[in-house]
Amino acid sequence: MAHIPGLQIRRLTTSDAALYREIRLEALQKNPEAFGSTFEKESAQPLPWFEAALDRAAIFGAFLDGTLAGMAAYGVHESTKQAHKALLWSMYVRATARNLGLGKRLVGAVLDHARGRVEQVQLSVVSENESARRLYAVLGFVEYGYEKRALRQDGRYYDEVLMVKFLDDGSR
Numbered sequence: 001m002a003h004i005p006g007l008q009i010r011r012l013t014t015s016d017a018a019l020y021r022e023i024r025l026e027a028l029q030k031n032p033e034a035f036g037s038t039f040e041k042e043s044a045q046p047l048p049w050f051e052a053a054l055d056r057a058a059i060f061g062a063f064l065d066g067t068l069a070g071m072a073a074y075g076v077h078e079s080t081k082q083a084h085k086a087l088l089w090s091m092y093v094r095a096t097a098r099n100l101g102l103g104k105r106l107v108g109a110v111l112d113h114a115r116g117r118v119e120q121v122q123l124s125v126v127s128e129n130e131s132a133r134r135l136y137a138v139l140g141f142v143e144y145g146y147e148k149r150a151l152r153q154d155g156r157y158y159d160e161v162l163m164v165k166f167l168d169d170g171s172r
Helices: 014-030 039-043 047-056 102-114 130-138
Strands: 007-011 058-064 067-076 085-093 120-126 142-153 156-166
Touching (some): 007 102, 014 047, 014 058, 014 067, 014 085, 058 102, 102 120, 102 130, 120 130, 120 142, 130 156
Parallel strands (some): 085 120
Antiparallel strands (some): 058 067, 067 085, 142 156
């Protein structure tokens, strides 16, 4: 992977809550079809709500010259029978930082975090989001299902592709 000057990928902490809130709301506003939540719901939440989200999940940020340019979240299933699986969610890169490889770096950070903790990482992606599907495929995710009408935004339905990456097969 090519070096990206000024790039830092790190796990966000509660002290990053204001930055996280800003990028999360931007993602919900600019790409509402890609997220299960809504801008209306989350914009009404106070900053401590975002701090709690950062406490509950491992959310990684991509910083370009100190500015939060992307995010990706990781969460383990709570059920004992599903604790071998984790979920990659809330993946977003700001338009000004796209096509630099940040998405690949963010997903890589999530996968590195997941190794040794879980056996597989799952995700769902809107079927029309070809660039995201290609990114996940390049990183070793495989499609295992298709959910029709998974999300509904402004009266329109969006299908989702379900993908998984098995971490115990030796591939990255």
